[in-house]
Amino acid sequence: MAEMKLGLFIRPCGHHIASWRHPNAHDDANVNFDRFIQMAKTAERGLFDMLFSADTNSAWTTVDSALNRQHYAAWIEPYTLLTALAAHTSRIGLVCTKSTSFDAPYTVARMFASLDLISGGRSGVNIVTTGNPRAALNYSQEKHLAKSDRYEIADEFVDVLIGLWDSWSQDAFIRHKESSTYFEWDGMHVLNHKGKHFQVEGPLNVPPSPQGRPLIVQAGSSEKGRELAAKSADVIFVASQDFEMAREFCSDIKARAARYGRQPGDIKVLPGLTVTVAETQEEAQAKFDEMQELIHPELGLAYLSRRIGHDLTQMDPDIPMPDIDAVDDVGTRSGQMIELAKRENWTLRQLYQHFSATRGHMVLVGTPTTVADAMQEWFENGACDGFNVLPSLFPDEFESFVDLVVPELQRRGLFRTAYEGNTLRDLLEVPEPSSRFNAGGIQAAE
Numbered sequence: 275m276a277e278m279k280l281g282l283f284i285r286p287c288g289h290h291i292a293s294w295r296h297p298n299a300h301d302d303a304n305v306n307f308d309r310f311i312q313m314a315k316t317a318e319r320g321l322f323d324m325l326f327s328a329d330t331n332s333a334w335t336t337v338d339s340a341l342n343r344q345h346y347a348a349w350i351e352p353y354t355l356l357t358a359l360a361a362h363t364s365r366i367g368l369v370c371t372k373s374t375s376f377d378a379p380y381t382v383a384r385m386f387a388s389l390d391l392i393s394g395g396r397s398g399v400n401i402v403t404t405g406n407p408r409a410a411l412n413y414s415q416e417k418h419l420a421k422s423d424r425y426e427i428a429d430e431f432v433d434v435l436i437g438l439w440d441s442w443s444q445d446a447f448i449r450h451k452e453s454s455t456y457f458e459w460d461g462m463h464v465l466n467h468k469g470k471h472f473q474v475e476g477p478l479n480v481p482p483s484p485q486g487r488p489l490i491v492q493a494g495s496s497e498k499g500r501e502l503a504a505k506s507a508d509v510i511f512v513a514s515q516d517f518e519m520a521r522e523f524c525s526d527i528k529a530r531a532a533r534y535g536r537q538p539g540d541i542k543v544l545p546g547l548t549v550t551v552a553e554t555q556e557e558a559q560a561k562f563d564e565m566q567e568l569i570h571p572e573l574g575l576a577y578l579s580r581r582i583g584h585d586l587t588q589m590d591p592d593i594p595m596p597d598i599d600a601v602d603d604v605g606t607r608s609g610q611m612i613e614l615a616k617r618e619n620w621t622l623r624q625l626y627q628h629f630s631a632t633r634g635h636m637v638l639v640g641t642p643t644t645v646a647d648a649m650q651e652w653f654e655n656g657a658c659d660g661f662n663v664l665p666s667l668f669p670d671e672f673e674s675f676v677d678l679v680v681p682e683l684q685r686r687g688l689f690r691t692a693y694e695g696n697t698l699r700d701l702l703e704v705p706e707p708s709s710r711f712n713a714g715g716i717q718a719a720e
């Protein structure tokens with residue numbers, strides 16, 4: 275029987291935007307590494323496939339106002355965090371975001387190949403183009419590039435990244451003392467990439483990965499995002515609010531992947547999932563309601579503004595959604611949120627409450643049985659290969675998930691009862707890709 279894959283989306287305090295105000299929150303998590311060690315250890319106790327961290331190239335700034343005081347705006351840089359967590363974990367995958375708009379592919383290739391060696395084959399990179407236009411201002415750019423240009427760059431970036439990760443054959447480093455040969459010349463491959471956006475000679479100055487190459491993760495759901503993912507991603511994160519949306523996305527991605535000669539199982543589609551679980555429905559609902567009460571309206575409006583791409587912060591939270599156009603450049607969710615508010619006839623407050631809890635992802639509030647029922651329904655009916663779990667509150671809600679939901683999934687045969695394999699590819703059951711140099715097309719430079 276197929277088993278679902280589970281990622282843990284780590285971040286300080288929790289995924290609910292008011293989580294840090296909860297009495298049990300570890301509200302110092304933005305500066306306290308120990309909080310992340312605890313999350314990682316709980317995730318390994320729950321036999322999770324991977325830890326995932328998102329990243330932005332700017333502080334959490336929606337608009338120029340003091341609203342940022344209401345949310346942690348700064349925390350530990352995720353790649354550094356994961357590298358340190360590698361030493362505190364032994365089986366779980368380590369994945370974080372890097373932006374193709376602000377980093378060079380050679381740098382990113384080195385970083386994740388190194389993390390792969392440090393962790394024994396557990397690294398992956400979530401490729402994003404960065405939706406927040408303010409990030410450009412931190413990188414000597416006057417204006418963020420248009421989305422279509424960003425995706426064009428991302429496409430070439432990923433091609434270079436993969437090419438660099440294929441720089442060395444697995445058996446290149448022979449370390450032969452007698453002949454004084456550290457590596458075999460034939461095992462080194464020079465990329466010589468000359469493209470529109472990048473010129474990269476290679477080879478990479480990091481030896482090959484224990485798992486073939488680090489994993490590529492993607493999280494865009496626009497036309498260009500889907501195409502990039504179908505071509506090269508091993509894992510795809512998506513925000514799907516309902517079953518139909520998830521099933522459409524999953525089948526579309528797998529159909530696109532087939533056009534690149536890939537098998538359906540080669541890509542794992544993991545929608546985000548926020549769970550509030552307790553032994554009784556009433557108890558779970560009470561925990562959920564308690565979190566919703568903690569959202570300050572100013573923060574709710576600021577959050578909407580960032581996601582929708584319009585400044586709504588001066589508006590009365592109790593008016594219906596005004597007539598505004600979606601801002602595609604900030605992401606697909608802009609249009610989805612406006613449409614949902616109009617369809618449901620929601621006020622701005624209702625919309626921000628809904629999204630503060632869900633951030634566009636599926637939300638389940640219930641008992642271990644009802645939560646597992648819903649997860650099973652999605653998993654068994656083509657809507658996903660597993661889930662990226664976004665606990666509303668660390669550590670409480672994640673501990674509840676591991677203690678209550680994981681055993682129920684195991685009881686149903688839907689989730690592993692022990693770690694198998696050694697690498698992240700083994701856990702996720704995504705194949706080790708073949709090197710572009712195997713065909714003998716490009717030879718090592720003299």
Ligand SMILES: Cc1cc2nc3c(=O)[nH]c(=O)nc-3n(C[C@H](O)[C@H](O)[C@H](O)COP(=O)(O)O)c2cc1C
Pocket residue numbers: 327328329330371400401402403404405406492493494495496497498499500511512513546602604605606607662
């Ligand atoms: C689970 C998940 C994680 C994401 N992580 C990041 C991130 O770390 N940084 C970022 O800039 N965007 C992140 N995104 C946003 C997407 O990668 C993408 O940039 C955005 O959705 C806009 O692209 P699209 O219009 O193709 O959907 C994430 C999205 C999802 C669903």
